[in-house]
Amino acid sequence: MAEVIWGLATSHVPSIGAAMDRGKADDPAWKALFDGYAPARAWLAEHRPDVAIVVYNDHANGIDLDFVPTFGLGTAERYEVADEGFGRRPVPDVVGDPEFSFHLVESLVDEEFDLTVFQELHVDHGFTVPLSVWTPDPGDSWPCPVIPLLVNVIQYPQPTAARCFALGKALGRAIRSYPKDITVGVLGTGGMSHQLAGARAGFINPDFDALWMEKIETDPDALAGMSREELIRQAGSEGIELIMWLIMRGAMNEQVTRIHSDYFVPASNTAAGIALFDNRLPQRA
Numbered sequence: 001m002a003e004v005i006w007g008l009a010t011s012h013v014p015s016i017g018a019a020m021d022r023g024k025a026d027d028p029a030w031k032a033l034f035d036g037y038a039p040a041r042a043w044l045a046e047h048r049p050d051v052a053i054v055v056y057n058d059h060a061n062g063i064d065l066d067f068v069p070t071f072g073l074g075t076a077e078r079y080e081v082a083d084e085g086f087g088r089r090p091v092p093d094v095v096g097d098p099e100f101s102f103h104l105v106e107s108l109v110d111e112e113f114d115l116t117v118f119q120e121l122h123v124d125h126g127f128t129v130p131l132s133v134w135t136p137d138p139g140d141s142w143p144c145p146v147i148p149l150l151v152n153v154i155q156y157p158q159p160t161a162a163r164c165f166a167l168g169k170a171l172g173r174a175i176r177s178y179p180k181d182i183t184v185g186v187l188g189t190g191g192m193s194h195q196l197a198g199a200r201a202g203f204i205n206p207d208f209d210a211l212w213m214e215k216i217e218t219d220p221d222a223l224a225g226m227s228r229e230e231l232i233r234q235a236g237s238e239g240i241e242l243i244m245w246l247i248m249r250g251a252m253n254e255q256v257t258r259i260h261s262d263y264f265v266p267a268s269n270t271a272a273g274i275a276l277f278d279n280r281l282p283q284r285a
């Protein structure tokens with residue numbers, strides 16, 4: 001049986017990747033953000049899974065805006081790093097795990113989550129920045145094979161928070177029903193509060209982010225009860241990316257152990273957060 005050993009929630013702001021790629025992580029403007037990652041990175045380096053699943057959204061780089069699926073799963077051997085217009089990031093392409101992907105997609109479709117299957121996919125900052133947050137110096141390859149799980153958060157109507165939480169729970173069951181004894185890390189990405197355009201451009205809501213940061217551990221049901229409109233009102237039009245954290249959380253046990261979290265404002269226009277949870281606990285009676 002496969003086992004989820006940890007869940008990592010992290011923002012995916014593209015300038016975080018650009019700062020790393022350009023050697024600016026120690027610059028005064030960036031140091032506090034990267035210092036906030038250090039304890040999580042150290043723990044993750046000691047807990048390398050056999051496979052990781054990155055729950056993320058594409059930003060019209062790998063998928064044409066005319067064809068945005070609500071949910072999708074990659075089944076490829078390899079995922080190329082996308083060129084988002086400034087040349088591709090100097091990070092490794094991603095090795096997949098088709099056998100595990102096909103198990104997941106079959107199990108999820110059987111549970112009536114009719115995912116779009118990506119046999120080919122170029123992954124953008126929504127995917128590569130979280131990998132860099134986890135592993136700043138990957139060398140020639142990321143620490144393990146990685147499977148992309150895609151969520152539409154950029155075209156209306158996005159899936160509800162409740163649907164994402166339910167998908168996460170089905171993902172957890174799919175992982176546990178895999179016959180191979182492998183360990184799995186699940187990343188929930190995007191957020192925190194931000195709005196990139198329109199009358200509220202630059203909007204950040206630290207009170208809401210603090211609530212989200214706490215309840216993602218202790219009361220994810222409360223977050224899953226929020227409507228799309230309420231999320232956008234509270235977190236901004238791009239802050240709705242936070243629904244992807246609920247997929248990661250749903251795949252984990254009811255009770256998890258917080259290893260580390262940190263919050264930094266602003267990374268570019270965005271409130272950046274990281275939260276790392278250990279899933280290896282006996283269940284509450």
Ligand code: DHB
Pocket residue numbers: 012013014015059190191194196238267268269270
């Ligand atoms: C920014 C944040 C995002 O989530 C994104 O996808 C692109 C840009 C930003 O804050 O600059």
Ligand code: FE
Pocket residue numbers: 012059126190238241
């Ligand atoms: Fe984004």
